[in-house]
Amino acid sequence: MPGNEPFYELLKKRRAVRSYTGESAPRETLDRIVRAARRGPNAGYSQGLRLLVVDDPEVIGTLAGWQEDERSQEWFGKAAAHMLVMTREQDYHDRYNQPDKLAVTGGVEVIWPVPFWHVDAGAALMLLWLAALEEGLAVAVYGVPVEEDGRWRELLALPDDLTVVVGVTVGHPAEDPDWERATSVFSQRRRSIDEVVRWNRWSS
Numbered sequence: 001m002p003g004n005e006p007f008y009e010l011l012k013k014r015r016a017v018r019s020y021t022g023e024s025a026p027r028e029t030l031d032r033i034v035r036a037a038r039r040g041p042n043a044g045y046s047q048g049l050r051l052l053v054v055d056d057p058e059v060i061g062t063l064a065g066w067q068e069d070e071r072s073q074e075w076f077g078k079a080a081a082h083m084l085v086m087t088r089e090q091d092y093h094d095r096y097n098q099p100d101k102l103a104v105t106g107g108v109e110v111i112w113p114v115p116f117w118h119v120d121a122g123a124a125l126m127l128l129w130l131a132a133l134e135e136g137l138a139v140a141v142y143g144v145p146v147e148e149d150g151r152w153r154e155l156l157a158l159p160d161d162l163t164v165v166v167g168v169t170v171g172h173p174a175e176d177p178d179w180e181r182a183t184s185v186f187s188q189r190r191r192s193i194d195e196v197v198r199w200n201r202w203s204s
Contacts, residue, residue, distance in 0.1 A: 010133055017138035018075040020171030025080035029135050030055060033170065034083065036131035040123035043116040044101060048091035049124050050162050052084040062155060066148070075140070079169035084144075085125050086162045087117040121165040128168060138173035141166055 034051045042049060054060060064077030076082070095101065096109045129139045144152050144164045152158065 005134065010130060013133050014129060016140040017171075017173045018071075018140045018169070019174045019176030020075070020078040020080065020138065020169070021174045022078040023080065023172045025055070025135075025137060025170065025172070027055070029137070030081050030083075030170070033128055033131040033135060033137075036134075037085070037124040037128035040120060040127050042120040043092060044095045046092040046095040046117075046120075048088045048117045049120060050086040050088055051124070051128075052086065052156060052158070054082040054084070054156070055080065059155065066151075076169065078174075079171040080137070081170045083128060083168040083170060084156070084158075084164055085121050085128065085166045085168065086158075086164050087121045088162055089115070089117045090161055092117050117163075118165060125166055125168065132170050136172075137170050140169045142169070143167065 030053055034053060037051060038049065040049070054063070060079065060082060061077060063082060064073045064075075067073045067076055092112075093109060096105075101110065102108070125141070132139045144167055149164070152164065153160075158164070
């Protein structure tokens, strides 16, 4: 199997690929990918991450059929798998109401500066993406529209206490320069390093 590529070389390959061959991926490969995603950080070891792997061709076909345009239908339909990165927010509240956490916060739950259940899900997403690259596969990310949430939950039997943060397609990449040229990376410039990175103080 592919692997053992130096990290920085692997990172250069990280881009969204929305064109796949339609070839399936072995369960053991998909299992390695989701196991890697579980290695991400999580606040207080709350373990609120949940991952759903969809590799049933019939279910994938249903998800593809829900897409409005032919190109997206092909993208969804030819993926070897869809992976939903989800979070259970309540796990974080439960964890931070345990005695060891309350002992350092004056007996009340920490005031969350940002929703770390989403931060941790984002970290898991990137590990998932890099693991897929390590396996020789390609990835693209999508969101589940709010108005579509109900039927996704019904189809995939998702409980109400799980939030879908992002969906991921994983598959064997196929050449499609027309699709690539239509993506934002071709229409938007990459910000310079000086625009996004400062040292010690943001403003002098």
